[in-house]
Amino acid sequence: MRTLRTVYAGLVYLFLYLPLAVMVAYSFNSSRFSMAWKGVTLDWYVKLFGNSSLMQAALHSLVIAVLSATCSSILGTLVAMALHRWRFPSRKVIRTSLFVMMMSPDIVIGISLLVLFMALSLPLGFWTLLMAHVTLCVPFVAITVFGRLHGFDPHVVEAARDLGAGEYEVFRYVVLPMVFPAVLAGWFLSFTLSVDDVIISFFTTGPTFEVLPLRIYSMVRLGLKPEVNALCAVMILITVVAVMLSQRFLKEKQ
Amino acid sequence: MADIATQSTPEPVVRLRNVTKIYDGQHALRDVSLDVHRGEFLTILGPSGCGKTTILRLMAGFEGATSGSVAIDGRDVTGLPPERRNVNTVFQSYALFPHMNVFDNVAFGLRMKRRPAAEIAREVGDTLRLVQLEGFEGRMVGKLSGGQQQRVAIARAIINRPLVLLLDEPLSALDYRLRKQMQLDLKHLQRKLGITFVLVTHDQEEAFSMSDRVVVMNNGHIEQIGTPVSVYEEPCNLYVARFVGEINIIDAEVVEPGEGRARVRAQGLDVFMRAGHAFKAGDKAHILLRPEDLRVETLKDLAEDPELEDAFSRGRSIFGSVEETIYKGATYDVVVRLDAGGVVTATEFFNEDDETVYFRAGDRVAVSWVEGWEVVLPYEK
Numbered sequence: 001m002r003t004l005r006t007v008y009a010g011l012v013y014l015f016l017y018l019p020l021a022v023m024v025a026y027s028f029n030s031s032r033f034s035m036a037w038k039g040v041t042l043d044w045y046v047k048l049f050g051n052s053s054l055m056q057a058a059l060h061s062l063v064i065a066v067l068s069a070t071c072s073s074i075l076g077t078l079v080a081m082a083l084h085r086w087r088f089p090s091r092k093v094i095r096t097s098l099f100v101m102m103m104s105p106d107i108v109i110g111i112s113l114l115v116l117f118m119a120l121s122l123p124l125g126f127w128t129l130l131m132a133h134v135t136l137c138v139p140f141v142a143i144t145v146f147g148r149l150h151g152f153d154p155h156v157v158e159a160a161r162d163l164g165a166g167e168y169e170v171f172r173y174v175v176l177p178m179v180f181p182a183v184l185a186g187w188f189l190s191f192t193l194s195v196d197d198v199i200i201s202f203f204t205t206g207p208t209f210e211v212l213p214l215r216i217y218s219m220v221r222l223g224l225k226p227e228v229n230a231l232c233a234v235m236i237l238i239t240v241v242a243v244m245l246s247q248r249f250l251k252e253k254q
Numbered sequence: 255m256a257d258i259a260t261q262s263t264p265e266p267v268v269r270l271r272n273v274t275k276i277y278d279g280q281h282a283l284r285d286v287s288l289d290v291h292r293g294e295f296l297t298i299l300g301p302s303g304c305g306k307t308t309i310l311r312l313m314a315g316f317e318g319a320t321s322g323s324v325a326i327d328g329r330d331v332t333g334l335p336p337e338r339r340n341v342n343t344v345f346q347s348y349a350l351f352p353h354m355n356v357f358d359n360v361a362f363g364l365r366m367k368r369r370p371a372a373e374i375a376r377e378v379g380d381t382l383r384l385v386q387l388e389g390f391e392g393r394m395v396g397k398l399s400g401g402q403q404q405r406v407a408i409a410r411a412i413i414n415r416p417l418v419l420l421l422d423e424p425l426s427a428l429d430y431r432l433r434k435q436m437q438l439d440l441k442h443l444q445r446k447l448g449i450t451f452v453l454v455t456h457d458q459e460e461a462f463s464m465s466d467r468v469v470v471m472n473n474g475h476i477e478q479i480g481t482p483v484s485v486y487e488e489p490c491n492l493y494v495a496r497f498v499g500e501i502n503i504i505d506a507e508v509v510e511p512g513e514g515r516a517r518v519r520a521q522g523l524d525v526f527m528r529a530g531h532a533f534k535a536g537d538k539a540h541i542l543l544r545p546e547d548l549r550v551e552t553l554k555d556l557a558e559d560p561e562l563e564d565a566f567s568r569g570r571s572i573f574g575s576v577e578e579t580i581y582k583g584a585t586y587d588v589v590v591r592l593d594a595g596g597v598v599t600a601t602e603f604f605n606e607d608d609e610t611v612y613f614r615a616g617d618r619v620a621v622s623w624v625e626g627w628e629v630v631l632p633y634e635k
Contacts, residue, residue, distance in 0.1 A: 153347050153349055155345045155346075155347055155349035156349045156350075156351060156352075158314075158316055158336070158343075158345070158349065159343070159345060159349040159350075159351075159410075160351070160362070161316075161335065161336040161337045162314060162316075162336045162337070162341075162342055162343045162411075163337075163342065163362050163363035163366055163410065163411075163414065164337045164363055164366035164367060164414070165337055165362075165366050166337055169366060173362075174351060177353045178351075178352065178353055
């Protein structure tokens with residue numbers, strides 16, 4: 001029974017991670033064109049970091065990810081606090097719409113944003129992409145922070161007011177420090193969402209501002225190159241680190 | 255200085271006048287008026303949902319009254335938020351700040367008042383000594399035991415020297431022994447600080463052992479206010495009598511009303527009893543007797559001992575048979591089925607030279623009590 005369970009778990013992990021493992025392995029394969037194993041090399045990593053247009057796209061992605069994660073952390077936290085603190089009529093509608101946004105297909109979000117930007121005749125590029133990514137990430141932050149606020153003893157805020165804290169002091173010294181781990185977790189979640197988004201970025205950025213996933217997409221269309229394997233391996237590393245950090249912040253002080 | 259001020263202002267420290275509170279169409283409080291005297295230990299006692307916590311929250315400012323007024327220190331505080339009221343609360347869940355250590359928790363109130371750091375450090379040290387938590391300053395509150403968290407919550411409140419300390423079932427999460435200890439500690443703390451304490455509890459023993467006065471509540475209104483002794487021995491109705499302890503209730507009829515007493519007929523008795531209520535002849539009534547006030551003797555013993563019989567019949571005795579005896583450790587209960595119907599329970603101490611339970615099921619007995627220890631109340635359905 002026990003071995004059966006281990007085997008089953010092993011199969012699940014294999015199913016999930018085998019493709020990634022294969023790709024990471026091939027990023028070290030010295031053969032350029034064939035899938036045959038020709039020995040270990042770091043050439044593709046060297047080439048990757050020497051490719052200036054690819055590095056440019058990577059930098060763009062990083063900038064957009066940091067900015068959109070930061071903006072959506074602030075906006076999402078404010079949304080969560082408003083939902084938690086006040087009982088206003090449209091409260092339920094807003095909560096539900098957050099979930100709708102999380103569930104709705106990226107392609108719908110992408111096209112609808114594109115239509116909106118065109119209607120407003122905004123030139124596609126940095127700003128439209130940033131707005132699109134913030135739209136994508138805000139619901140995730142709001143739900144994460146709301147969940148944490150919901151888990152609090154509501155008397156803690158009352159205790160602070162009882163001890164003389166006004167609205168601002170309650171926020172600054174009690175609520176913010178208590179939700180901060182969730183805000184940080186939301187930040188990392190937004191960061192990864194932004195870094196690997198293809199579909200929404202495809203519709204909402206222009207040729208002036210190319211981001212990494214789109215660049216990779218166009219590279220792969222011309223045939224699978226080992227540099228792409230190397231690039232993806234690096235991105236997996238970044239994602240794993242981000243996820244681990246966000247989990248740590250959520251767990252801390254529980 | 256403070257003492258003179260206290261004496262020259264007889265006005266209550268907290269005054270509730272005709273307060274009604276409605277939540278979602280439900281009355282949490284109906285027309286409640288209550289004065290809290292300066293320096294007293296007042297306990298609001300009642301079952302859950304009776305509105306006792308609502309009273310506390312109105313005093314603290316977390317809720318506003320639907321109608322009526324709340325005054326603290328002679329000043330109407332309607333609409334004044336909690337942070338501007340000179341009262342502090344100890345919450346049932348303690349509600350400590352989980353991201354702060356003990357020092358920061360206790361210092362919070364003084365920091366909000368922007369006191370100098372040196373003064374805060376000194377005050378926190380003094381207060382922690384008072385609640386026996388010296389040396390715990392750097393601990394995170396989540397790492398403390400329930401009893402320690404409780405003391406941090408108390409320290410965090412009293413460091414502000416409030417006019418009134420409000421305690422919302424502060425001991426309910428502690429185990430029995432710790433609760434007993436904390437009851438004593440709280441009582442001593444209150445005497446030492448001279449702060450008015452208002453405590454909410456559903457535990458009558460806790461209420462009696464700590465308070466100067468007890469407010470018994472039921473279903474959003476106050477049933478009785480008085481000292482523990484008066485509430486226990488002179489309950490004003492059946493609800494209070496039942497809530498604050500075991501009670502025997504015997505149905506009776508008033509034959510002849512009188513001044514402060516009434517001739518009452520019940521269970522073959524026809525005697526004058528002490529009665530605080532104005533009865534009319536023919537009114538139905540209840541006779542209330544605490545189990546520990548009852549005496550039980552077998553008819554056999556009474557027949558053999560004329561002196562005892564004489565003492566017994568000078569009281570008032572009712573006849574019945576022992577149904578069962580219940581061992582309680584220090585005492586035992588004798589359950590007696592009365593000849594004229596009904597059951598009473600009498601609490602007996604073990605005899606010094608006979609440590610076995612004296613009564614057997616089926617024994618014919620007489621139940622008696624000292625004249626004047628009974629309470630006669632108007633009949634309730």
